[in-house]
Amino acid sequence: MQKKNDLYKKKYELYNSLFTENSIDGILNIGENFLGNPIFILDTSYRIIARSNLAKLDNSSIETHNGESYLLLDIVQLMQKNKCIDNIYNSDNAFFHNSDEILIFCSIRINNITVGYISVLQSKRKFNAEDLELTNVLSKVLSIQLQKENLFISNSGLDEEYYLTDLLINRIDNVEYITERLQYINFNLYENFIILSIPFKQKYKDYRHNFGLKELIKKIKTILGNCISTYYKDRIIFLISNEHKDVINDSLKQTLLEFLKLNNLRCGISMVFENLLDIQDFFYQSIYALELSSCMKIDNTINYFEDYIEYYLFNMSMGTTNDFYKINLLTLVHPWIKKLIKFDDQNKTDLFKTLKTYIENNRNANDTSIQLNIHRSTFFYRFNKIQSVLNTSLGNNYDIFKLELSLKILNYNTLTKIHNSL
Template sequence: MNLCLELIADELAHYPSHILRRNKISQRRLQMKGVGIYRRGMNFSSDICYMVSAKNVTDRFNCPNNTTLIVIGSVNDGIFERANSDILILEGEMRKEDFYDIFNEISDIFVKYQEIDHRLYEAVSKNEGFEKVVTIGQELFNNPVIIFDQNYCVMNNLDYEIPGVTWAVDPWSGTKILPLDAINTIKTSPEYIHKKSDDGTFLISEDYFPCNMILASVKKNKLRITVAVLETQAPLMESHRILAKYFADFIHLTFNKNYIHTGHPVRFENFLKELLNNHQMEQACIDRYLLSMNWKNTDTYICMTYQTSRWDKVGVVYYNVCTNLELQFPGSFAFYYDDNIIFLVNLTQQGLERQQLIYWLSSFLTEGVFRVGISYDFFEFHTFPSYYLQTLGALEMGEKYAPDEWCYDFREYVFYYFLHYGTSRIDGRHLCFPGIVQLYLYDTKNQTDLLHTLRVYIQCERNAALTVKNLYIHRNTLYQRLRKIETILDADLNDEKVRLFIHLSYQFVEHLSLEPVL
């Protein structure tokens, strides 16, 4: 771990015999690897902190540019006015022995942080676990450390109480979460509002919170975490901002190492699995999880399930496949479930039509020797489990009726599925012909009557004269409506199976007391 002069100054402040004076504004980036003794005429390095005795700093002293300098003893004011360096002065009467004592103290500071750095890297590389990294962080700050997700849910184990902090409880997962008033307090604090810090760290003072707290946020690869250091045991120093940012990068690295297949908070993956396991969840809770992905309940989604029998089912293979899928489509989420890979795509966020998506994925699928089942488009996210079942139904029917193909769209196999299982596995509303749903949505938005027109047309066995008579409309009006209907349906009404399926969809709506919506 490289150090900055700000951090060294805060560490030296623990020694009351030193009087610190920052002659220049210390650089906050971590740059220094060790400490050395200044010698005139030597070659200087920007990653070394040099110590010099005040006795050697005269009016003719030529301070090297772009270096870090610690002066031991009192010097004349203004001697470093034109120096382009980062300088810290330890004032006072100093003996020769003091110089070397301080040199050893600074060397110990470097050793201390190098050891912490080594322990953190070792914990991550050996995959010792998230909680192990948090424990090292608490030793680093001598204060409690809390890891928050994007919604301020606590991600690490808290087996101690934080004075003055009253936690709320997430209704679904049972985890602790900052209450809304505490979140609002953070977001209305001066530093947060004015964003004074340009490195992603903020100080929340005790005027706005029960105790001083430093927050450091990191967002990479769609995963956002926030490290909070609370001042309950030892005073927080300015340099702790730098350390909090440094430590937050390790926490982020830990999550990416363990959950590289998603790049998202594992909490969202667990949320999807809970839905698939038929756990009931309130809509407000669903909305909160969608918000963590910047998704909305009203967005349009499509679900795909990937199967293959030709690979060795090793976790790392699954993770790589999921990662590749998500890299191709940023508005997506892929995860491993029940020996399959489930791939969710937010079509609204992508700005894609389903056929575009399927076309772009075709090469990926054929090269990977995959078989895939594809659901209808859907919204109202609580219905996601039904559309997952559609993908399984598409795979089952596809293997039975078209075993040589690789891509099975449930829209093409739903008729066969219904013949096999009726509505015993999937809710009737989710077996409706997808074009019927689109007609319903179009009528609702535009105050038209295309849904009823199609039903009468099919009941009249496509007899135009009888249809216009029953609808009390002109023949030209009927033909205009039929052209619009065919465009929305994206289906051939001359196909008797299509007509039968549409007729069955109307029966679902009528006899099951359903609305033709997803």
């Protein structure tokens, strides 16, 4: 009888910690007093949200990157191999897990959606049966506290969203590291990426019933194919990867357009990029595509940033606030230019130089041939090769303008570097 009373008192104190502590750290430390072992709180990307006092002393299974703490990749692999994550998602209650270490796991749920989980490590004392009951209570208490602190207020219930949010918020400096992290979700990393943003603002009460948001994301993911998503800053964000430069082809674009119109939605799409280190710049490209189209009273459902580059530059020159995010100029260079430079490096050709000279000579084939000191037939061979590599016809004046603008950006960047080195 006394044992039952003691357990009841512990449960009561855990629930009461919502009022006496009113913080995740405070609640965790009360939980640690009862469980007698280190407690970790993780989100579904294996990022450590919080740790109890004992857990803060244990760094053997943790690595820190860009100020955030994560489980070691070896442990992540082991958890997946042992189906531990599946058990966390499929179970409403705490359970023991035996591997190299003995642990207790328990999901933390909001609106029946798993937003994170508790991990208790047996290191200071052996577990007993009541530890599972206490962990279940701790899970419910943390669910309430997380909602109070709005940490998961915009969660859609898709585990991948923490990966993308991490990429958008934390400026990364190691592609290999993030590539390793991304391999644990159903997302193939191909050569080409784009960011697609859809404004989707809801009132606070709507977040607690986010089934609609979750279903909307799932339907768009079905259209886009290989992508991951998150809900961030009142926007649904997608990172899409494809082996082709034309990441969103005409067929996909038409399907997406019909779906967006049907749901009265608009989207902004960044330029194609290859380096995940630049993801923040391309995220803001997708945002500015929408903002500039609205500012210019252009009522397009799909808005490509590459159609607004010059207007972005105008807008940046007129910016009067310091909170205006300035996109790296080199990320404004058209993907065609980057593709030609890469092709030249791999094949020892001069296609980029040929195109640059052609544009600088006002698209005059004869003058271009003379300046490059090549025969006209050689020029036309190269020009056709350029169109073949880019899979396009360079007869459109606006396309040429975009390429010319990119060349000016590259030239300005080179001159700035020379000036700064003097």
